[in-house]
Amino acid sequence: xxxxxxxxxxxxxxxxxxxxxxxxxxxxxxxxxxxxxxxxxxxxxxxxxxxxxxxxxxxxxxxxxxxxxxxxxxxxxxxxxxxxxxxxxxxxxxxxxxxxxxxxxxxxxxxxxxxxxxxxxxxxxxxxxxxxxxxxxxxxxxxxxxxxxxxxxxxxxxxxxxxxxxxxxxxxxxxxxxxxxxxxxxxxxxxxxxxxxxxxxxxxxxxxxxxxxxxxxxxxxxxxxxxxxxxxxxxxxxxxxxxxxxxxxxxxxxxxxxxxxxxxxxxxxxxxxxxxxxxxxxxxxxxxxxxxxxxxxxxxxxxxxxxxxxxxxxxxxxxxxxxxxxxxxxxxxxxxxxxxxxxxxxxxxxxxxxxxxxxxxxxxxxxxxxxxxxxxxxxxxxxxxxxxxxxxxxxxxxxxxxxxxxxxxxxxxxxxxxxxxxxxxxxxxxxxxxxxxxxxxxxxxxxxxx
Amino acid sequence: xxxxxxxxxxxxxxxxxxxxxxxxxxxxxxxxxxxxxxxxxxxxxxxxxxxxxxxxxxxxxxxxxxxxxxxxxxxxxxxxxxxxxxxxxxxxxxxxxxxxxxxxxxxxxxxxxxxxxxxxxxxxxxxxxxxxxxxxxxxxxxxxxxxxxxxxxxxxxxxxxxxxxxxxxxxxxxxxxxxxxxxxxxxxxxxxxxxxxxxxxxxxxxxxxxxxxxxxxxxxxxxxxxxxxxxxxxxxxxxxxxxxxxxxxxxxxxxxxxxxxxxxxxxxxxxxxxxxxxxxxxxxxxxxxxxxxxxxxxxxxxxxxxxxxxxxxxxxxxxxxxxxxxxxxxxxxxxxxxxxxxxxxxxxxxxxxxxxxxxxxxxxxxxxxxxxxxxxxxxxxxxxxxxxxxxxxxxxxxxxxxxxxxxxxxxxxxxxxxxxxxxxxxxxxxxxxxxxxxxxxxxxxxxxxxxxxxxxxxxxxxxxxxxxxxxxxxxxxxxxx
Numbered sequence: 037x038x039x040x041x042x043x044x045x046x047x048x049x050x051x052x053x054x055x056x057x058x059x060x061x062x063x064x065x066x067x068x069x070x071x072x073x074x075x076x077x078x079x080x081x082x083x084x085x086x087x088x089x090x091x092x093x094x095x096x097x098x099x100x101x102x103x104x105x106x107x108x109x110x111x112x113x114x115x116x117x118x119x120x121x122x123x124x125x126x127x128x129x130x131x132x133x134x135x136x137x138x139x140x141x142x143x144x145x146x147x148x149x150x151x152x153x154x155x156x157x158x159x160x161x162x163x164x165x166x167x168x169x170x171x172x173x174x175x176x177x178x179x180x181x182x183x184x185x186x187x188x189x190x191x192x193x194x195x196x197x198x199x200x201x202x203x204x205x206x207x208x209x210x211x212x213x214x215x216x217x218x219x220x221x222x223x224x225x226x227x228x229x230x231x232x233x234x235x236x237x238x239x240x241x242x243x244x245x246x247x248x249x250x251x252x253x254x255x256x257x258x259x260x261x262x263x264x265x266x267x268x269x270x271x272x273x274x275x276x277x278x279x280x281x282x283x284x285x286x287x288x289x290x291x292x293x294x295x296x297x298x299x300x301x302x303x304x305x306x307x308x309x310x311x312x313x314x315x316x317x318x319x320x321x322x323x324x325x326x327x328x329x330x331x332x333x334x335x336x337x338x339x340x341x342x343x344x345x346x347x348x349x350x351x352x353x354x355x356x357x358x359x360x361x362x363x364x365x366x367x368x369x370x371x372x373x374x375x376x377x378x379x380x381x382x383x384x385x386x387x388x389x390x391x392x393x394x395x396x397x398x399x400x401x402x403x404x405x406x407x408x409x410x411x412x413x414x415x416x417x418x419x420x421x422x423x424x425x426x427x428x429x430x431x432x433x434x435x436x437x438x439x440x441x442x443x444x445x446x447x448x449x450x451x452x453x454x455x456x457x458x459x460x461x462x463x464x465x466x467x468x469x470x471x472x473x474x475x476x477x478x479x480x481x482x483x484x485x486x
Numbered sequence: 487x488x489x490x491x492x493x494x495x496x497x498x499x500x501x502x503x504x505x506x507x508x509x510x511x512x513x514x515x516x517x518x519x520x521x522x523x524x525x526x527x528x529x530x531x532x533x534x535x536x537x538x539x540x541x542x543x544x545x546x547x548x549x550x551x552x553x554x555x556x557x558x559x560x561x562x563x564x565x566x567x568x569x570x571x572x573x574x575x576x577x578x579x580x581x582x583x584x585x586x587x588x589x590x591x592x593x594x595x596x597x598x599x600x601x602x603x604x605x606x607x608x609x610x611x612x613x614x615x616x617x618x619x620x621x622x623x624x625x626x627x628x629x630x631x632x633x634x635x636x637x638x639x640x641x642x643x644x645x646x647x648x649x650x651x652x653x654x655x656x657x658x659x660x661x662x663x664x665x666x667x668x669x670x671x672x673x674x675x676x677x678x679x680x681x682x683x684x685x686x687x688x689x690x691x692x693x694x695x696x697x698x699x700x701x702x703x704x705x706x707x708x709x710x711x712x713x714x715x716x717x718x719x720x721x722x723x724x725x726x727x728x729x730x731x732x733x734x735x736x737x738x739x740x741x742x743x744x745x746x747x748x749x750x751x752x753x754x755x756x757x758x759x760x761x762x763x764x765x766x767x768x769x770x771x772x773x774x775x776x777x778x779x780x781x782x783x784x785x786x787x788x789x790x791x792x793x794x795x796x797x798x799x800x801x802x803x804x805x806x807x808x809x810x811x812x813x814x815x816x817x818x819x820x821x822x823x824x825x826x827x828x829x830x831x832x833x834x835x836x837x838x839x840x841x842x843x844x845x846x847x848x849x850x851x852x853x854x855x856x857x858x859x860x861x862x863x864x865x866x867x868x869x870x871x872x873x874x875x876x877x878x879x880x881x882x883x884x885x886x887x888x889x890x891x892x893x894x895x896x897x898x899x900x901x902x903x904x905x906x907x908x909x910x911x912x913x914x915x916x917x918x919x920x921x922x923x924x925x926x927x928x929x930x931x932x933x934x935x936x937x938x939x940x941x942x943x944x945x946x947x948x949x950x951x952x953x954x955x956x957x958x959x960x961x962x963x964x965x966x967x
Contacts, residue, residue: 179579203575204539204540204543204572207537269808269962315793319808323805346801371801372798374761374765375765375801375802378765378766379765
């Protein structure tokens with residue numbers, strides 16, 4: 037049995053020099069067989085390089101194995117790296133040397149040789165109970181991702197988190213974060229995340245999809261009132277409303293995180309004010325006001341109103357002829373005049389209530405002019421009504437109005453305006469408007485003669 | 487002749503494998519590598535999730551394993567910086583993987599979508615861009631309304647019209663499509679009519695074929711001619727469909743307002759056209775695109791103007807859109823003006839983003855793809871090649887995110903010696919999405935005579951204004967009563 041350092045074989049170097057692989061191999065085998073004694077039957081015909089090296093390694097004949105690799109010009113990954121890795125794993129078991137020394141010695145020997153997994157060597161060290169050595173070895177592992185599973189095993193979770201983030205692999209980060217969640221108590225867990233924004237964002241996303249309630253705690257910790265406001269708005273849409281909540285949410289009752297849609301919205305209002313987001317707070321207050329109103333409308337008219345936009349609510353009211361109620365909303369919610377007029381004439385046209393539209397058009401000067409009235413009437417195939425408004429349109433828009441109504445040619449001819457005539461001509465189609473085209477061309481020719 | 491390689495995958499490994507499979511087929515002629523990795527925009531900008539960036543970095547490592555290490559990396563934006571860092575780190579982690587492949591790409595340009603928020607918001611005006619805007623192209627397929635595609639048989643009654651949408655594949659294997667896809671839509675008509683004349687003439691040849699040999703030759707050409715004729719018919723129908731929309735008053739008014747904003751007119755006031763559209767309840771996405779465009783062209787809106795728009799939108803379309811508005815603010819699309827300064831005019835003038843004398847028929851500048859507006863992202867690529875980013879240092883600082891340059895070591899034998907007249911090859915990688923119009927603009931640069939650079943395009947996703955805004959919207963529906 038051979039033990040100890042590598043063999044000294046006289047003439048072996050000479051045998052290896054200057055001979056091709058084909059001839060060398062049997063020679064090699066011969067030499068080694070001699071050295072390694074004959075207690076294991078060697079079928080040297082079937083002995084491949086890999087097996088040969090394995091046997092050398094098993095017997096810890098590392099230098100010899102390496103020299104054979106180099107001579108046979110095996111690639112680093114196939115040859116030397118494997119041997120070195122084995123050697124390193126053996127080295128970590130040497131209890132007599134300190135962690136420092138062992139780590140240093142290994143790094144010296146291995147350097148940056150490709151194909152070596154420091155994490156595997158570190159794992160071996162950890163298995164032998166040498167945790168500190170394992171951590172030192174892990175420092176040399178260039179692939180941060182590889183470091184993580186072992187670090188978790190060694191209960192160095194915070195370090196594992198940093199390494200996972202360094203690697204950029206978000207799946208890995210998730211793994212560590214969830215591991216931490218189970219390992220640490222809530223407070224410590226949140227504190228750890230606070231220091232790692234990348235991990236925090238990922239965890240937030242996880243909560244958004246899996247544990248919405250935790251999101252609230254996260255935002256509370258940050259004092260992020262804007263996001264808390266958003267959170268409550270979101271909740272209000274997934275809450276099921278109940279009639280008792282309407283009572284609670286009445287004005288004057290102190291706001292508290294009670295369930296129910298209006299309750300959630302009220303919470304949102306408070307958070308938005310804290311976040312100094314006046315716009316969002318007021319918009320949400322308006323929405324609460326609207327929901328309450330819609331509830332009444334639904335009861336009064338027995339038609340769905342809840343969750344419609346303000347625009348649709350007013351539109352539906354007009355469609356059903358509840359003009360006073362519509363006016364009320366227009367005032368209460370301060371709908372801008374222009375928008376209200378567009379809304380009203382669309383709804384009236386849909387309803388076919390031309391009388392009411394005419395009345396409305398005369399109620400005061402239209403903030404949107406009278407072309408919209410023409411357009412809407414024509415859209416609903418009512419030329420008769422459209423004709424009523426065409427004359428009230430401003431001069432610049434008059435031709436357009438008349439084109440829509442169909443008597444544009446006459447207007448242009450009446451005005452003796454060449455531009456208008458050209459405009460109308462451009463809108464004529466050859467097939468249907470031949471008479472009109474003729475009329476216009478004659479009028480234009482007359483004009484040009486002058 | 488160029489092809490697309492459409493690669494899509496949700497997980498990194500699928501992306502890497504798919505790239506290697508396709509790249510081995512596509513070779514150097516491939517000009518559009520599309521790595522569609524998940525939903526990059528919402529992830530990166532709304533939730534600070536960098537998963538898709540990780541996959542992008544991995545994809546690039548695979549690319550380099552096949553096509554050689556890219557010696558120069560330029561980038562602009564936070565995500566770009568992150569991807570470059572990951573690439574450098576990944577290279578370090580596998581030190582033995584130095585390959586001996588002669589590098590195909592000279593430069594890699596990484597661009598964040600949020601460096602140029604303007605371009606996707608504007609309506610694209612190239613043929614392919616308009617098809618995508620109006621009908622949406624999915625993995626090179628488009629579904630179109632069938633009426634114009636029904637074969638015209640004499641005496642056919644209306645009842646035989648197909649009801650299923652017509653599905654067509656659009657890629658440059660089709661000769662006619664390759665010719666017109668990147669043209670401004672206004673230049674397409676003349677190409678189609680010229681083609682019609684050529685094909686007619688070709689078919690007329692049958693009258694001139696007298697000998698058996700001539701007839702045989704004519705017959706052998708027949709399949710190709712028939713394919714050309716059917717291709718022409720399809721694209722004529724598509725062009726008609728598009729023309730119906732582009733000649734409408736609504737399209738014209740919308741485009742006018744877009745161009746006013748992009749040329750810097752009245753971006754600080756509430757816009758009447760937008761107000762009227764809201765009042766008539768035009769589609770919400772159209773409104774959002776316009777207000778975001780105004781905000782970007784003004785470096786953010788004054789608080790009063792912003793609040794007015796937001797109020798109009800919530801009152802008209804519903805309170806449930808409040809979270810969408812919040813998302814748009816987070817993404818930088820619709821936000822209040824913070825610094826009190828509008829940087830856009832400086833950026834516009836220095837980078838020549840608005841070109842008054844655009845030539846749609848025979849363009850000499852990339853601004854033809856939007857009939858006047860040159861996509862900012864493509865301008866950055868153009869200026870990087872010549873004269874380099876140092877000339878626009880000040881403007882680059884006004885755009886969000888860091889800009890940087892990295893060099894990767896090549897083994898000495900592989901350093902490229904440029905032959906006289908040989909073009910550099912630049913891979914432009916858009917992190918967060920790219921539009922067809924930007925791709926057309928980059929292809930235009932590649933084809934320029936004295937351009938000096940050939941561009942290959944990669945992206946995490948193909949987008950248009952509508953799909954992009956949709957991805958940033960928060961869908962809130964109330965639980966049923």
